[in-house]
Amino acid sequence: MVRTLQLDEWVGEWVAVDRSGHVLAHAAQLRALIAEVEDRALFETEIMRAPDPSAPVSYGFG
């Protein structure tokens, strides 16, 4: 039972992901993405930042 996300296209950006794993909005700054989610009423999405797949893995996701 794993939710696998494909976020390589948006490395380093904040993304709004729907329940199917599709990115519906993205922005370099979290505040800008929150504003877009509110403006477009993308309230079925979940906001996270797309990691760099080649970067070292961090404890605490830092």
Add this chain to the structure above:
Amino acid sequence: MDDAWRYPYTDFGEGRDLQSGSVLRAAVPVSVAAVPVIFSAIIDTGGPLTVVSIDVLATADPHPEPGPPVLLNLGGRTYRAATFRLSLQLHPIDARNGSATPRPWLSTVAVIDPWPHKGTALILGKTGFLESFTVTFGPSAFAVEDAEAFEIRFG
């Protein structure tokens, strides 16, 4: 909470070069109460305190009053972090399975600015999350229940 809410582990795409397989995180959907914007939040069982980005706090209306600051070391840097009592809501991963009503709780959070984490805008720690819920980690999924579930199960 009538039933346990079950969640899959999330593969955000970290460490794709690793030979050991996927990097999986225990992440849950969380929002500030009465605000429909949902954030992915990592559960950090080793984290003593729940920490959030200032942009998450900014969605709260009304804005909560600050409490005493705390000094936190994150990523090799020391932060003087303001604390707040913030009303948060836990969401199920899939509203089709069980109740879709978000579960509210009042969380003590520390606000880190600038936000150092590369993954999510909230990290859920002992204070501010694990004191409010019973979380059971299984090999392939995890579940979140009411805080009382632990005492009922283990006495």
